[in-house]
Amino acid sequence: MKKHGFIYELKKNKALFLMAAPSVLLTFFLAYLPMSGLVLAFKNYRYDRGIFGSDWNGFSNFAYLFQSGTGWLITKNTILYNLLNLVTSQLLAVIVAIVISEMMGKLYKRIVQSVIFLPYFISWVIVGIFVLNLFSYETGLMNNIIRSMGGEPINLYTAEKSWVWVIIICCFNSWKWVGYNSIIYIAAITSIDAECYEAADIDGANIFQKIWYITFPAIKPTIITMLLLQVGRILRGDFEMFYQIIGANGQLFNATDVIDTYVFRALLTNPNMGMTAAASFYQSALCFIIIMVVNHIVKKIEADYALF
Amino acid sequence: MKNTKKLLALVLALALVITAFAGCAGGGSGSSTSSTGGSTGGDGKLDTSKEVEIVMYFISDRPAKQDDVDAYMNEIFKEKLNCTLKENWIAWSDYANKYPLLWSSGEVFDLAYTATWLGFTNYAAKGAFMELDELWPTYAPNNWAMTSEAAKTQATFDGHLICIPTLLATYSAYGPYYRTVFEDGAVTYEGEVTNFEEYEAYMEWVQENTSITQPYQLYSSGLEADDMFYGYKGRYNIRGTAWLSVDPYADTFTLVPNYDNEYTMEYLEMTSRWCEKGFWSKSALSDTDSTKCQNGIAATGIHNVDTYQGRYIDKPEWGWKYTNFVEDVSNLPFTQDACVVSTTSKNPERALALYDLITTDETAYRAFQYGIEGTSYEVIDGQVKMINTDNYGGTGMWAGRTSGLNLPSYGAPEDITTMKADWDAYIEKTGNHQSQYLSAWLPDTTSIETEYAACTNVIQQYWWPLECGFVEDIEAGLAEYKAQMQAAGADKVIETLQKQLDDFCASHPQG
Numbered sequence: 066m067k068k069h070g071f072i073y074e075l076k077k078n079k080a081l082f083l084m085a086a087p088s089v090l091l092t093f094f095l096a097y098l099p100m101s102g103l104v105l106a107f108k109n110y111r112y113d114r115g116i117f118g119s120d121w122n123g124f125s126n127f128a129y130l131f132q133s134g135t136g137w138l139i140t141k142n143t144i145l146y147n148l149l150n151l152v153t154s155q156l157l158a159v160i161v162a163i164v165i166s167e168m169m170g171k172l173y174k175r176i177v178q179s180v181i182f183l184p185y186f187i188s189w190v191i192v193g194i195f196v197l198n199l200f201s202y203e204t205g206l207m208n209n210i211i212r213s214m215g216g217e218p219i220n221l222y223t224a225e226k227s228w229v230w231v232i233i234i235c236c237f238n239s240w241k242w243v244g245y246n247s248i249i250y251i252a253a254i255t256s257i258d259a260e261c262y263e264a265a266d267i268d269g270a271n272i273f274q275k276i277w278y279i280t281f282p283a284i285k286p287t288i289i290t291m292l293l294l295q296v297g298r299i300l301r302g303d304f305e306m307f308y309q310i311i312g313a314n315g316q317l318f319n320a321t322d323v324i325d326t327y328v329f330r331a332l333l334t335n336p337n338m339g340m341t342a343a344a345s346f347y348q349s350a351l352c353f354i355i356i357m358v359v360n361h362i363v364k365k366i367e368a369d370y371a372l373f
Numbered sequence: 374m375k376n377t378k379k380l381l382a383l384v385l386a387l388a389l390v391i392t393a394f395a396g397c398a399g400g401g402s403g404s405s406t407s408s409t410g411g412s413t414g415g416d417g418k419l420d421t422s423k424e425v426e427i428v429m430y431f432i433s434d435r436p437a438k439q440d441d442v443d444a445y446m447n448e449i450f451k452e453k454l455n456c457t458l459k460e461n462w463i464a465w466s467d468y469a470n471k472y473p474l475l476w477s478s479g480e481v482f483d484l485a486y487t488a489t490w491l492g493f494t495n496y497a498a499k500g501a502f503m504e505l506d507e508l509w510p511t512y513a514p515n516n517w518a519m520t521s522e523a524a525k526t527q528a529t530f531d532g533h534l535i536c537i538p539t540l541l542a543t544y545s546a547y548g549p550y551y552r553t554v555f556e557d558g559a560v561t562y563e564g565e566v567t568n569f570e571e572y573e574a575y576m577e578w579v580q581e582n583t584s585i586t587q588p589y590q591l592y593s594s595g596l597e598a599d600d601m602f603y604g605y606k607g608r609y610n611i612r613g614t615a616w617l618s619v620d621p622y623a624d625t626f627t628l629v630p631n632y633d634n635e636y637t638m639e640y641l642e643m644t645s646r647w648c649e650k651g652f653w654s655k656s657a658l659s660d661t662d663s664t665k666c667q668n669g670i671a672a673t674g675i676h677n678v679d680t681y682q683g684r685y686i687d688k689p690e691w692g693w694k695y696t697n698f699v700e701d702v703s704n705l706p707f708t709q710d711a712c713v714v715s716t717t718s719k720n721p722e723r724a725l726a727l728y729d730l731i732t733t734d735e736t737a738y739r740a741f742q743y744g745i746e747g748t749s750y751e752v753i754d755g756q757v758k759m760i761n762t763d764n765y766g767g768t769g770m771w772a773g774r775t776s777g778l779n780l781p782s783y784g785a786p787e788d789i790t791t792m793k794a795d796w797d798a799y800i801e802k803t804g805n806h807q808s809q810y811l812s813a814w815l816p817d818t819t820s821i822e823t824e825y826a827a828c829t830n831v832i833q834q835y836w837w838p839l840e841c842g843f844v845e846d847i848e849a850g851l852a853e854y855k856a857q858m859q860a861a862g863a864d865k866v867i868e869t870l871q872k873q874l875d876d877f878c879a880s881h882p883q884g
Binding site: 110132133 | 492586593655660835
């Protein structure tokens, strides 16, 4: 087959090109053009000279991230928290979706789905207050229960107990996102051909066998796509969640600090465009590497499931 | 038939493109319409022949009926300077994002609020503010004449005047405000609070005699007691870099970090004891409730005299009292609140003339600060009472306040006047020495931003929990904090700032 030039393609598919134009142009203007602002990460930004007029200063904007070894710690925390949250919230979402779609009563099904979905609408500010009222040393619900049963109250807000916060954060993250994520899986399950289940019934498969051999394989591409999309955000901590739940509690920082909270704290009193841009650049570069690697691995194993 | 279909598709797609971009075009053009009237003939005379709009930014929440006040004050400005003022209110909820963005966006505007607490030297060093060496004395002559020499020194950065500091004196006085009447007047505290022993006794008394179990208001912004404690011991804390302090009585000033300060162990032993006694919650640093004193959940806090005034006006029946614990009282830098001209300003001359008017002319001052008499405020016995506060409020341009024109708030405690008179007398006596002398020094952190940012983080991570008494072994905690500070580059920060301080002392003789 003879290959045609771009002009030929343009002429032949005028309407298609024109239809694609808005989204292509929007992506260009809103995603690609602002990317030139990344040079800010390598500049000593001056307000009167603007982004492109300011002087270059090499990698010195990145230095504060790695001063006294914090860079490694917060990068590690960000990745591990996101991995944990990714796995737990997606896994729970799949389970919830399967359970909901297996439910019989229509009204009951609706109610359960709404209740699980509700936390998605609750802001982290409110959640932060929940958490304080649950775990506060003097007046928290947990310690009130322990006291009423004659036990010694536990102070979770200390460096020794900071590992507990990994679990607390993971639980609240799942609590908030499971309902939202499960909707996508419910949609995927609904689209499975009912004949498969009927055939399985005739063969005498029980409910667990149906889930394992029909439902699960059918939604596997959805699960992988969802995971891949989330992996692209693995270097971006959910700032609000960490900030509202942990607050200014320095003793918990080593266990709970992510890149976003560190940058916020270090630069709040001394805002610096170059240094914030550097943090953002660092996150984006690592995200890019991670998504390329993960996608490559997926492609090797099961080419159909890869994003690109 | 096929052609019509194709044509239709083309037209549809074209329509899509146009609508998608129509939205973008609409938003962009509005902001850059500032006119360039009011230039000068070079002889320093202000040309007011052309009407201009001055755009001003400050931080505060816009009251519901601010439009009425704007219309009222613009009548005055129009008549006197042939200009109008457009106030842009940056809400408290997003000032931390919007304020830096205001400068980096390159927006065209004239005046803005700035302050030491907004880190204004950082903006000055990066060229955000217009230099005012010539403009200020020429176009705001009354304001210039009223500004003290100390304030002018504070407003000088890198050899140039970069901001107009407030004309209202504020003080470095810091201490506990405390409630003395409890349980609807049934329980009253009769004692005094003049030192830390008495303060501790007071908080114990509150725990024993009232329903309040945690008397000290501590929340996620940290314990305020360290500034006060060092001040009580006669030291001067560097503004904005409070972990460094100097001995204001010495002949040469040496910056000492709090981890090497001779009083630090004493301070930490005291606060650990307070924490152990349950004066505040062990989870307080995750608590964002800053209104515990107003709500009667806590009885005392440590802050400046303005907070005391606020508490007192809010609930006079609770018998709020205040004691200053800082020994060597000085004026806070007048750059505590300041006004700057943006480098993007097209009409700096008229903007400064307007600022001159609102800071020195009584009618304009009251219209700008308080609004419309009888509608948004009343004057009772020389005190100002804001009325109809659901719809009206004072301005957020605090830099525009002037001692003399500024009226005390209605219902303010009487002892504030005597306290301020005492401090004024003390400052008069010390003259340009000690803390008052040091308050004119402006640290510049631009060359040490990396270390400074890292130190800011370490302080919150290690010092805050330590001083709140949350760390069991304070000696080990202090050593850990010191080690972390040094790893973050504290030595370089101290060395750089010490050199700046030495240079400042060399170029500004005391006297």
